[in-house]
Structure formats: C-alpha cells, structure tokens
Amino acid sequence: MGDLDESELLTVLTPPLPASPLEVVGNGDDGAVLAAPDGRYVVSTDVLVEGRHFRTDWSTPEQVGRRAAAQNLADVMGMGARPTAMVVSLVLPGSTPVAWVRGLASGLGQTCRRAGAGVVGGDLSAGDAVVIAVTVHGDLEGRPPVLRSGARPGDLLVHAGDLGSSRAGLALLSAGLDPESRPADGQARRCIERFLTPVPPLEAGPALAAAGASAMMDVSDSLLRDCGRIAAASGVLIDIDDPADDPADEARGAQDRRLAGARVALEPVAALAGETDPAAAARGWVLTGGEDHGLLATVPPGTVLPAGVSVIGRVHDPLTAPGVLVGSRPWEGPLGWDHFRA
C-alpha cells in the first residue's frame, strides 16, 4: 500500500461504503452536512487499536470492519436512536496490503448497510499500527433519548442479544484454536464468529425506546460493570438473575431463565477451551464477558417486550447505596473488561 497516495487509497476505500439517508452534502468537502429531522442528533465515538481490539492473524479485514461498525452502531442503539451516518478515521502502516484495506471497507460497508446508515467522511494517516476511530450519528425519531439514569425501583431488567459468546470465542482462540478450524460444536463455532464480529440487536434499541424503556445502554464492557453504571446513574439497586440457577426451574417463567440458559449453553464451550470448572467459567463469561454489544435496559412492570428481549433481573430501592447483586447476593469476583487497561 506504500505505493498509493491518499487519493488513490480513497478510490480503494470509498466504493464499498453506502451513502447516508440523511446526507445533505456527502464526502468530498471539508465536512459533510447531515439532516436532523427532529432538531437533535445522537453522536458517539469508539476507537479500535490493532493488537488491543483485534488481531490481524485472528480476524479477516472484513471482520475488523464489521466489528468497528457494529460496536459504534450499538452505542447509538443504546440511546434508543436509529443510526444514520458515520465518519471513519484510519491510521494504516505503509505495509498494509491494499486487499486488507479493501476488505476493511467492505466489512464496514456491509454492517452500515444492514443498519441503514452511511459513511459520510473520514481521514487517513500513516502510522505504526492500525487504528480505526469511528464517530457515529443517530436520529431519535422524535423520541426522548433513553439515558442510564432513568431506572426506577420496581422496573424489570431486560436484555437483547448475546451474553458471554464473545468472551467464550476469545477463550477458544486463546487456547490455541485456529479461527479457520471451525470446530464441530456449533455453539463453539458461533462463539468464535461472535468474538470476531459481534452482532448487536440494532432494531431492539428503537423498539425498546418506543416501548417505554426507562434506562438503556449497550453492553460493551460486561453485564455486571454496565449494570453498575445504570445503578449508579439511576441511584438504584439492580439484582441480576444468577446464571447458576436451574434453567428448568418450573417456578419461573421461560423468559426469566435467559441467563441460566446462556450459562448452560456455554458450558461445553468452556470445557473445550480447557476450563477446569466449566460451569463456573460459563457463569463468569455471562456476567463479566464483554464485547457482545447486546442491549441492556430497564422497563416499567407490564411493558410489552419487543421480540428478542428477555427479563434478566429486577430494580430495587438502593437500601444503603446504589449497586448490583447477583441472585440477591453481592458479587465478589472481577467486573470484566476495562478498555483502558486491556
């Protein structure tokens, strides 16, 4: 790629990228101009660094592109908005193959297209490692934004999307599985795919906002850590169902056994990854595995839940201080991913 100048590189990058439905002026000037039909817009930004957020020996460039788009789109979803447009800054070493850059753009474009969002601009620089900085915008479609601070005692804690799958996929690859080796176990294969490309339930964001969610966020770090953020912002106590519960417990509704079901499904994967206590590992992955980019929300009791949304806990008065319990007991293990230390 070292032979290409900036404008030649742009002819590789831009063709796979869709335009935004709200684009007034697209790429090619000092900035883009976007429409804001309801007089407001959501903005969020996320950066991915080679060797920290992805490895080029584990991920194809398409997977890296899909991941960069997905985790940013999920932040817009977490506000209850519909993603509309992103800008992408790329730092690329001169040794990056042109095919890698083309694949990255292709992955970005695929995920944006699926979400109905466009790419309206960006910047390029040379550097020693790949860095992908995305800023994404969303349209609230007339609804109030759903913040972390709106959870109220009596609300139900709900979730849509994957829990622990990405972390399980990481465990498999870290244990030496080749990402190309496609293990016979379907769940294991799915976990590796999810680690390489999270698939946020993008439709659930606007749907839960429309259904009346009181608080909402994208689960990027871990279920426990992000429940802690809602608890702190809302001044409530959140009691998460214990994934160690019996998933066949007849005393609870099917919707109430989501975390136990997730734990059970991950146990064989934990065994395959060489964990000595697969049940404990799978429980930990569900509670503290990050990067699934599922959607975490609280809803008033009686809310009709959109498809794909399950109840995973309850919101209570903060007896002494805001916080999080697991199965009504304090959690004493690690909380999960800290982006900066990682």
Place this chain on the structure above:
Amino acid sequence: MGDLDESELLTVLTPPLPASPLEVVGNGDDGAVLAAPDGRYVVSTDVLVEGRHFRTDWSTPEQVGRRAAAQNLADVMGMGARPTAMVVSLVLPGSTPVAWVRGLASGLGQTCRRAGAGVVGGDLSAGDAVVIAVTVHGDLEGRPPVLRSGARPGDLLVHAGDLGSSRAGLALLSAGLDPESRPADGQARRCIERFLTPVPPLEAGPALAAAGASAMMDVSDSLLRDCGRIAAASGVLIDIDDPADDPADEARGAQDRRLAGARVALEPVAALAGETDPAAAARGWVLTGGEDHGLLATVPPGTVLPAGVSVIGRVHDPLTAPGVLVGSRPWEGPLGWDHFRA
C-alpha cells in the same frame, strides 16, 4: 499513567473541557445528544498521530491539544459553519505521564472555549503511540453550506490567516533550533509558534459565508493543492498571485499584495533556517507549505470582504481543463503535503 484505570483517567481529562452550547445530553451515556437548531449539522473528522503530526519533544501537550482542536475546528469553518461540539478518541501508551494527558486536555479545552465549542464525549484506549482522533460538529445558522464546487469565472480568490508560517517553523526546528530557544527574530519565533499551534481565523468562516462566498475550504495541505481541489470541483481555472511579485508594486492595491508580502516576511526566516536561496524557499513555503489552516474562498466581484480577508488571485474559465496557475504561468514544482505519505 499505567497505574490509572479508565475512570481515573477521565477525572484527569474531563475537567478542562467545556460543555457545548447545543448540548442536550452531555458525556456519560452511550452517546451525547446535540441540538440542531436549523435541522442540519456539519460533521468533520481528523486524526493526529504522534511522530507524524506532532513530536512530543517539540510540542508541549497543551500545544498538541490546541493543534488537534484547531485543525478540526478549521474544517467546520471551511464549510461556513460555527463549531459547536466535538468528540475525542485518544490512544495513549501506558508510559504517558499523567501531566501530559492533563496538558493535552487543557490545550483542547482552551481552543474549544475560544471557538465557543464543547467536548461532549470520547473514547480511550491503550496503544503504542499517541493517536488523537477528533470529530467536530458545526451549526450552519440557517445559511447554505459553502462547498468547494461553487467557484465561478470572474470570482476573486481570497484568503484569511497564515500562509507558509507553519512550514517555516518546521524548517527552523528541522534545522536544529530548539523550540524553547525563542530566536530574537520576531517572525522566526512566530513561525515556530504557528507550526506548534496553528491559529485558524475561525470567525472568518461564518463571516465569509454570510458575505456570499461561492466556494470555501480550510487550507490544510497547501495553497496550491487546495486551490487545485476548488478548481477541479468547480470546473474553473484559478490564477494565484505570484509571491515573487514586487510587494511595493504601485499598480496593484494593497490588498492585492498579500502573497508577495508573506514571501518577503518569510525570507529572513528561510535564511535563518539555512536555505541557500531564501527568496525561492519563502515563495515555495507560501504556495506549498501546509498546516496553517487558513481559509481559502472565492467570492463574486464586488463582495465586501470581512476583516482579515485579502485577495490573492482570480477565477477564470477553464480554457482547456480545470487547473491552477501561479502568476498566470503553470506551476511545475511539488504541490505540498500529502497526509498519507507524510
């Protein structure tokens, strides 16, 4: 800094950063919500990489922060908009001193405050080199955006801000001058300061848009390269005044001698930097030195120019093909900065 976690680092970063006047929901959720009073907003993004766009042995962290903010704000200005809010993604090595991070935030905050813009969010990651990715937003205040494509034959080419100063400052530092050594020559001192912290004429953007500019952009790469972009987008021929002209030529108005004046002012600096032909070097810096982040525009004849704006050339019919002349003659030297190759 390796001892701090993400939330501790945020307590260092956020206090110097102003809020945005258009902020509906600020930092602390998955995204910010900004007001778009006229139903549209401008968005632009720029990335700075340590060792490519700044050197930590040349620039203080405040200067790096001011530069990151200034070059992004200048892109919003180039559309004729008023900057309102930015998001900032930072990649920082674990070895970065906390004082450096505090200085960076302080510089960012100072320049944002001067422009009336706020910082409404961001992201942090560890990495091997400092990377600063900024996305900035602007308000068109009801005016149409000023694009690169609107220049018409008969228009005047105008400019506000520095030309060649940043490139001259780079030449001084590259020649071994210590940035702390503050040379006795006032112009040389000013060039070093401008290289370390460009000062875009932010007010000139909305002012020229309101005055009726037909095309406009921020000069980030070089006067010649960026005139070429306007010429190509507008399908015109742009004839730039030759900086080699006599700045005292009585046949031309004082406003028409801006480039010659800039060249004359840079000649002693070129000599100080060890250039064997200071006049030729200074002429080249004016035409091809990038990173000054001045404002380049075209205006219909008879336009009342805002303060600080000078005429530097003329727009003609593209006899055979769109392009750029210098003093009515073709330019055969280099065009200036290519961000990707740099």
